[in-house]
Amino acid sequence: MSSPKKPSSSLQEKAGISPPEIINISAISQIQKNRRKQPSSQELIAGILDGNRTALSRAITLVESTNQEHAEKANEVIKGCLPNANKSIRIGITGVPGVGKSTFIEAFGTFLTQLGKKVAVLAVDPSSSLSHGSILGDKTRMEELVKDENAFIRPSASGDTLGGVARKTRESIILCEAAGYDTIIIETVGVGQSETAVHSMVDFFLLLKISGAGDELQGIKRGIMEMADAIVINKADGDNIKKANQAKLEFNRALHLFPPKKSNWQSKVTTCSAITKEGISDIWNTISDYVQMTNETGFFPEKRKEQNHFWMMETINEQLKLNFYNQPEIISQLEENKKAVQNDEISPFAAAQNLLKLYFSKSS
Structure with missing residues (x-):
């Protein structure tokens, strides 16, 4: 009588797939070579001008790198793209955490792409002062916009840059413009002095507010209110509509306490809901009116010139500081x-x- 068969162990190793007898060494070498190969400056420039998003992303990565070789290559790319830049509207969007910046930008960006615009969103995420890491979750929060073929979203860590603005956001704007994006949106961290830095690189500065948060009295304070070209009371939906309209009145009264802007533009206050899309078109109309008026008076191009001078000086200061500590x-x-x-x-x-x-x- 034969002995009973022992059950096989679940840890027993089974025969796998045998490797092919013939291995193409040449093909493997070619694949490895291509993986290591980085595109040249001219290849990146050509890709950006052709609207290639991969080339644009690679170029921005070079711009953000602290490697000296990368910096030299990035400068070549920027120089090659510069003649094709400066053909966009640059919009800065700020507001305290929780005001709904990402939700608003997705609704606003989607509205613009439906108008035939090409929208680039440069979102600056705060870096931890302890771990120096960032979540970079804007692509996750903007689920619909990130899938839009006419939109490009690039989250960047603020690092140790004063004001929470990514060190190379200014150069990233140039690259996005060269890639054909006619509307550049820069989202700030929403804390500290980031608003001042973003204000110095955009044409139109939009301040998001929410009603019922106890910040209506901030309307009588200077600083951020004076910089804003428009104040938008977000989350004006449901039971919050009445509060939003009341906040609109409060901010309108406060704006009359400020002296006229250099542009002679009177800041507007409006309400919107990023969820229902109510009021989004009015915001774009306000921005369009601003651009038209400031171009007619000559303020728009003059402001661009002043900003270029400012960022030249900032770059010199930054380079001197870096050189000193090294x-x-x-x-x-x-x-x-x-x-x-x-x-x-x-x-x-x-x-x-x-x-x-x-x-x-x-x-x-």
Whole structure:
């Protein structure tokens, strides 16, 4: 009598698929070579001018890189794209966290693409001061717009840039314009001084507000209110419509307390609902009126010139700062001076002067 068959173990290894007897070494080598190959500056420029989104994304990645070789290549790409830039309307959108910026931008962007516009959204996400990471979740929040063939969404980490604006957002605008996007939307972090930085790179600045949040009194304060070309009370739907209309009245009264803008444009206050799409078309009409008026008065092109000058100076300041902290002599002396300042052995101002004298002596 034969013994009973032992059940097979679930951990028993089964025969897999055998590799082919003939392996094309040449094909493998070619595939590996192509994977490592990076497009040249001219290839990226040609791709961007042809509206290739992959080329545009790669170019923006180069622009955002801190690698010196990447920076040189990025400058070549920007130079090649510059003659085809400056043909868009640049719109900055800001508001406190929770005001519904991403939802609004999706509704607004979708409305524009339906009008035949090509929309690029440069969204700046805040970086953690502890882990230095960012969620970069704008593509997730803008589910419909991200699938639109006439839209391009690029989330970027703010990093350590003052104001929460990505260090190279200005250059990214140029690349998007060269790729044929005629409407550039820049979403700010919505906290700190990011509004000031974004205001210096856009044509129209839109401030999103919500009613019932206790911030109507902010309307009588200067700063962000003076920069805004339009104030939009978002989430004006359902039971919130009455509150939104009341907030609109409050902000309209507050705007009359401010002196006239240099552009002579009177800031508008309106309500909208990003959910129901109510009021979205009115916002675009307001922006169109602004562009028409400022072009007729010559303010629009003049503002662009001032912004170019501003960003030239900002780039010089940034490069000087980067060069200062990367000097070997400064690196070695910085820690020593830091400890001396902390121990009250020298004043912060004297320590700074010592380091600057050292830097200029090595630079001369």
